Amino acid sequence: MKHARIQFDGQVHQVTVEDDQQLRLADGRLVHADQVTWLPPATGNMFALGLNYADHAAELAFTPPTEPLAFIKSPGTYTGHEQVTWRPDNVKYMHYECELVAVIGKPARNVRREDALDYLAGYTVCNDYAIRDYLENYYRPNLRVKNRDATTPVGPWIVDVADVPDPSNLTLRTWINGELKQQGSTADMIFDIPYLIEYFSSFMTLQPGDMIATGTPEGLADVVPGDEVVVEVQGVGRLVNRIVSEAEFFARKAHEATA
Amino acid sequence: MSRALHEVANGSLFGVALNYQGLLQQHLASFHEAPYRQPPGKPVLFIKTPNTRNGHARPVTYPSAVERLQPGPALGVVIGKDASRVSVENALAHVAGYTIVNEFSLPEDSYYRPAVKAKCRDGFCAIGPQLVPAAQVGNPDALGIRLWVNGELRQQNNTANCVRGVARLIAEISEFMTLHAGDVLITGTPEGRVDVLPGDRVTVEIDGLGQLTNPIVAEQGLAP
Numbered sequence: 001m002k003h004a005r006i007q008f009d010g011q012v013h014q015v016t017v018e019d020d021q022q023l024r025l026a027d028g029r030l031v032h033a034d035q036v037t038w039l040p041p042a043t044g045n046m047f048a049l050g051l052n053y054a055d056h057a058a059e060l061a062f063t064p065p066t067e068p069l070a071f072i073k074s075p076g077t078y079t080g081h082e083q084v085t086w087r088p089d090n091v092k093y094m095h096y097e098c099e100l101v102a103v104i105g106k107p108a109r110n111v112r113r114e115d116a117l118d119y120l121a122g123y124t125v126c127n128d129y130a131i132r133d134y135l136e137n138y139y140r141p142n143l144r145v146k147n148r149d150a151t152t153p154v155g156p157w158i159v160d161v162a163d164v165p166d167p168s169n170l171t172l173r174t175w176i177n178g179e180l181k182q183q184g185s186t187a188d189m190i191f192d193i194p195y196l197i198e199y200f201s202s203f204m205t206l207q208p209g210d211m212i213a214t215g216t217p218e219g220l221a222d223v224v225p226g227d228e229v230v231v232e233v234q235g236v237g238r239l240v241n242r243i244v245s246e247a248e249f250f251a252r253k254a255h256e257a258t259a
Numbered sequence: 260m261s262r263a264l265h266e267v268a269n270g271s272l273f274g275v276a277l278n279y280q281g282l283l284q285q286h287l288a289s290f291h292e293a294p295y296r297q298p299p300g301k302p303v304l305f306i307k308t309p310n311t312r313n314g315h316a317r318p319v320t321y322p323s324a325v326e327r328l329q330p331g332p333a334l335g336v337v338i339g340k341d342a343s344r345v346s347v348e349n350a351l352a353h354v355a356g357y358t359i360v361n362e363f364s365l366p367e368d369s370y371y372r373p374a375v376k377a378k379c380r381d382g383f384c385a386i387g388p389q390l391v392p393a394a395q396v397g398n399p400d401a402l403g404i405r406l407w408v409n410g411e412l413r414q415q416n417n418t419a420n421c422v423r424g425v426a427r428l429i430a431e432i433s434e435f436m437t438l439h440a441g442d443v444l445i446t447g448t449p450e451g452r453v454d455v456l457p458g459d460r461v462t463v464e465i466d467g468l469g470q471l472t473n474p475i476v477a478e479q480g481l482a483p
């Protein structure tokens with residue numbers, strides 16, 4: 001089953017997704033996807049992995065890490081399916097990153113790899129955009145690169161663990177304006193989901209709603225305003241996002257604030 | 260954490276590293292070398308995850324598998340209304356008030372990679388004892404800050420020595436990410452971090468904000 005968070009008639013709802021277009025509200029009503037605003041399906045913190053695919057590490061000229069390289073994202077950077085993300089003016093390189101995301105379902109502390117999947121609520125997809133111009137070598141990748149407003153699309157939904165029998169063999173793909181730009185497989189992850197849950201929970205408690213974004217394979221490219229960027233993880237979801245200019249993003253935001 | 264503080268400061272916890280002149284100066288020579296290559300140009304930020312939240316008079320756990328634990332005395336800025344792209348001049352109008360933060364960490368020998376393992380352990384961010392309204396504090400950039408361990412003064416400084424003051428931090432950070440009402444900005448820990456051990460009683464005091472005290476206790480009862 002697929003579970004989503006949406007806004008409909010001015011209210012936030014938890015829904016189940018009957019098919020890609022029909023959403024069932026808690027009271028049983030069915031609404032069509034074009035009547036709703038998709039929200040990020042979880043709102044905890046995100047533990048995002050850097051350099052977790054050997055080919056991507058090579059692409060960025062790094063030796064693959066021997067311990068997970070994780071950075072944290074806060075909820076303000078998330079946005080939902082079918083929303084917009086802004087490219088700042090005067091930057092040279094903004095790229096997408098298609099990632100499989102594990103969503104934590106119950107508090108996890110000192111969890112062994114063998115038991116790790118018991119702690120998941122399910123899986124979703126994220127597009128972990130980065131503005132490479134803003135990289136500085138302090139807590140890299142720094143928040144100005146990775147934790148910008150509305151610059152991490154997440155969704156469209158959470159798929160139950162049971163519906164993804166083998167998360168370590170899923171195809172990831174990214175399209176810009178319909179053209180396939182990135183393709184890889186979760187089989188090439190360096191640290192897999194059970195390992196990552198064991199790792200994080202060995203020194204902290206993962207909370208329900210927290211997410212682990214498991215990194216991206218090679219195949220990065222620049223995106224510009226007007227581009228439609230689609231990231232897809234096989235069997236999990238297809239997440240659509242559109243790039244807008246800085247001016248358009250903040251004009252929309254001002255408009256929404258006064259609407 | 261007092262009830263009022265707990266209700267208001269319920270958002271994300273954003274930390275600023277290397278925000279005291281003395282601390283930055285200590286590292287400046289190495290920051291011109293690899294892997295840093297040049298000193299930081301923008302505020303050096305990190306996130307304390309919600310599991311790190313802790314309160315006044317509550318224990319902080321000294322993890323069993325670590326060799327050193329260090330308190331991090333800091334001024335906490337509680338955001339009162341959403342701040343997106345605010346100017347330095349308007350920044351403080353977005354502050355609800357101030358509190359004390361003790362941002363516990365394992366020692367950092369490098370600032371190159373995010374310090375999740377050092378900073379995001381359960382209970383590693385004590386906040387309190389109360390929220391003091393901004394109007395009552397006056398100038399947040401001129402507050403004495405002191406750390407006592409078992410009643411002995413171990414660290415003292417003044418927020419006047421910050422690389423960036425509160426208004427400038429809010430302006431620079433809100434350029435790319437909104438500081439939401441309820442978020443807490445942890446404005447930096449001065450140079451001279453000290454080690455603490457289980458059994459120690461750690462107090463941070465800031466002029467006009469009171470004292471935040473936490474006992475350090477050994478981790479126990481966790482199966483391997």
